[in-house]
Amino acid sequence: xxxxxxxxxxxxxxxxxxxxxxxxxxxxxxxxxxxxxxxxxxxxxxxxxxxxxxxxxxxxxxxxxxxxxxxxxxxxxxxxxxxxxxxxxxxxxxxxxxxxxxxxxxxxxxxxxxxxxxxxxxxxxxxxxxxxxxxxxxxxxxxxxxxxxxxxxxxxxxxxxxxxxxxxxxxxxxxxxxxxxxxxxxxxxxxxxxxxxxxxxxxxxxxxxxxxxxxxxxxxxxxxxxxxxxxxxxxxxxxxxxxxxxxxxxxxxxxxxxxxxxxxxxxxxxxxxxxxxxxxxxxxxxxxxxxxxxxxxxxxxxxxxxxxxxxxxxxxxxxxxxxxxxxxxxxxxxxxxxxxxxxxxxxxxxxxxxxxxxxxxxxxxxxxxxxxxxxxxxxxxxxxxxxxxxxxxxxxxxxxxxxxxxxxxxxxxxxxxxxxxxxxxxxxxxxxxxxxxxxxxxxxxxxxxxxxxxxxxxxxxxxxxxxxxxxxxxxxxxxx
Numbered sequence: 001x002x003x004x005x006x007x008x009x010x011x012x013x014x015x016x017x018x019x020x021x022x023x024x025x026x027x028x029x030x031x032x033x034x035x036x037x038x039x040x041x042x043x044x045x046x047x048x049x050x051x052x053x054x055x056x057x058x059x060x061x062x063x064x065x066x067x068x069x070x071x072x073x074x075x076x077x078x079x080x081x082x083x084x085x086x087x088x089x090x091x092x093x094x095x096x097x098x099x100x101x102x103x104x105x106x107x108x109x110x111x112x113x114x115x116x117x118x119x120x121x122x123x124x125x126x127x128x129x130x131x132x133x134x135x136x137x138x139x140x141x142x143x144x145x146x147x148x149x150x151x152x153x154x155x156x157x158x159x160x161x162x163x164x165x166x167x168x169x170x171x172x173x174x175x176x177x178x179x180x181x182x183x184x185x186x187x188x189x190x191x192x193x194x195x196x197x198x199x200x201x202x203x204x205x206x207x208x209x210x211x212x213x214x215x216x217x218x219x220x221x222x223x224x225x226x227x228x229x230x231x232x233x234x235x236x237x238x239x240x241x242x243x244x245x246x247x248x249x250x251x252x253x254x255x256x257x258x259x260x261x262x263x264x265x266x267x268x269x270x271x272x273x274x275x276x277x278x279x280x281x282x283x284x285x286x287x288x289x290x291x292x293x294x295x296x297x298x299x300x301x302x303x304x305x306x307x308x309x310x311x312x313x314x315x316x317x318x319x320x321x322x323x324x325x326x327x328x329x330x331x332x333x334x335x336x337x338x339x340x341x342x343x344x345x346x347x348x349x350x351x352x353x354x355x356x357x358x359x360x361x362x363x364x365x366x367x368x369x370x371x372x373x374x375x376x377x378x379x380x381x382x383x384x385x386x387x388x389x390x391x392x393x394x395x396x397x398x399x400x401x402x403x404x405x406x407x408x409x410x411x412x413x414x415x416x417x418x419x420x421x422x423x424x425x426x427x428x429x430x431x432x433x434x435x436x437x438x439x440x441x442x443x444x445x446x447x448x449x450x451x452x453x454x455x456x457x458x459x460x461x462x463x464x465x466x467x468x469x470x471x472x473x474x475x476x477x478x479x480x
Contacts, residue, residue: 002082003144003222004037004111006090006102008133012118013149015043015190016181017214018085021223022050023206024216025081032223033079035072037102038087039375039396039445041266041304042189047085049193050203054269058084058109061093061100061375061394062447065108070235071449072109077230081223084111090133090141094375095425098139107139114172114222115143119160120150127163134169144222145170147214150177173214180205188306188398192265235449236273243453245278253281254462256299260284263314264339266304270449275301278459287343290317293324298462299333300324302340304445308368308401311348315356323468324359328439329411330468333385333461336441338399342366344434344441346406362434362441363412369402376424376444384419384435385461386454393451395444397424413439438465 005021007014018034025032034047034055039062044055056075058068076082086102090113093101106113115133119126134143146164151157151174164171175181180202184191193199210216256275258267264287272282282301283294288310293300307314314321324343328334334344342348347355347365355365376397380387387393405417419433419442433442438461448454 001222001224001227002076002084002111003114004084004086004102004106004109005114005116006086006106007116007118008129009089009092012116013147013175014085014116015046016149016175016183017114017116017147018043018047018083019050020175020206020210020214021083021219022047023203024210025223026050026052026203027207030081031079032081032083033075033225035076035082035084036087037084037105038100039398039447040087040189041268042192043085045192045265046190047083049199051083053079056270057268057447058105059100059447060104060108062396063450067235067239067449068105068108070231070233070238073226073231074233074235076226079225081220082225083223084109090115091136100375103137103139103141106141112142112144112222114145114147114219116147116149116175118150119148119156120152123156123159124163126160127167130164130169131167134167143169145172145218147172147175149175170218171215172219173216176209176213178205178209180209188400192262194262236270236277239274239449239452240277240456243456245456253279254298254459255283255294255296256280256301256458256462257285257294257297258282258301259287259303259305259340259343261286261288262305263288263307263310264303264305264343266339266445268447268449270447271301271303271455274448274452274455275459278455280455280459280462285320287317287320287324288313290319292319293327293468296467297327297332298465298467299458300327300335302334302336302343304338304340307339307342308348308350308366311350311356312354314343314348314358321359325361325411326468328359328361330466331438332465332468333458334439334441335386335458336439337445338443341441341443342401345403346412348401361411361413361439363406363408364403365406366401366403368400371400372397372402372443374424374427376422376427378420378422378444380420381418381431382435385438385440386457387420387440391451393420393446395446397422397443398445399443
């Protein structure tokens with residue numbers, strides 16, 4: 001049985017431990033399936049790159065407990081080793097409770113917990129901290145041991161080891177101070193694998209450091225795959241069995257463009273798998289490279305990412321922005337969330353406050369503001385492209401850029417504000433998003449495994465859409 005790697009709080013080192021263990025598995029030639037608790041995109045990208053297979057999110061709030069069980073057993077049962085990285089602090093869930101927390105997922109899956117503790121300014125107090133996490137609950141956790149981060153010296157190491165020995169908790173090693181373990185980050189999290197040009201060299205160093213400083217004789221058995229018979233039904237197939245199937249396409253899978261580049265890369269792997277299972281063919285499309293929409297494109301998906309960091313380059317992508325506008329006017333289905341929403345606006349300010357023109361389909365400008373973070377309950381007020389009136393959905397919001405609504409002009413979508421009502425712990429309920437027969441645009445991130453009707457509805461809309469003529473795809477400058 002595998003373990004769940006958790007910590008008292010964010011920044012303690014659980015991602016570092018997860019990456020070093022994944023590097024060891026890669027160096028030993030063993031397959032490892034990584035998982036990440038919660039609604040994260042950046043840690044999973046790094047874990048997936050090091051492990052060599054997509055990292056899967058385990059989020060009971062977004063997807064439900066049954067999906068989490070099935071995903072863990074299906075993917076975990078097809079690898080020699082399994083690793084689950086927690087989110088935030090061990091008991092941090094929705095609001096002040098533990099619902100959806102790492103502890104809740106460990107309890108659901110029966111996983112022991114390895115606690116990573118940042119111990120740079122502790123000695124005997126470590127025992128009180130660890131005892132508290134071991135004995136706190138509900139849910140109660142089975143503590144397999146502790147890995148220490150930022151241990152200052154051999155003397156410091158001995159003090160901490162004695163503190164853990166006094167409460168009979170195994171010390172499973174330390175994460176040493178080393179430049180390769182300093183991971184750069186920005187306002188929403190760690191840099192992506194593509195931005196770490198030395199990731200391959202880091203992996204080799206991580207594997208060596210793990211062999212030297214971690215007690216792998218005790219940690220490695222904690223990375224065993226799920227016990228018992230592997231899950232027999234692909235969770236994607238199981239997911240789509242819960243909703244009416246998409247219509248078959250006589251001409252084969254229909255292409256759907258997915259914005260995929262350094263500006264747009266926040267998406268779960270299940271999104272593409274669900275689209276493919278519904279008869280669509282996901283095709284990567286790079287607005288940053290000023291690419292035209294793919295030939296015969298029937299729908300567009302604009303995921304989150306960092307468009308605010310690439311606003312100047314996006315503004316010069318006249319062919320991409322023009323073909324996006326042409327697709328909207330032609331009635332092609334367009335789905336945008338978080339960063340993808342920013343591409344549809346009138347202007348996007350970069351981090352220096354300089355405004356850059358975007359596609360101009362929605363009447364707003366966007367600039368850096370306060371952080372919006374947390375789970376949200378969404379209640380649609382009307383039938384739309386992806387959602388229906390009265391459905392209750394759970395999503396996640398995480399962004400620093402905020403919208404400044406403006407009166408609509410020209411071809412901009414008007415009267416489409418108010419996709420749904422959002423409500424979350426500690427935040428006032430508000431109307432949010434834009435909706436039209438062919439547009440779904442919102443700050444809210446959804447995991448489609450928790451709302452499987454969405455990819456089926458998108459497939460039906462794509463099947464009835466008329467693709468753009470080639471001259472509109474290859475060159476469609478913005479009006480004006």
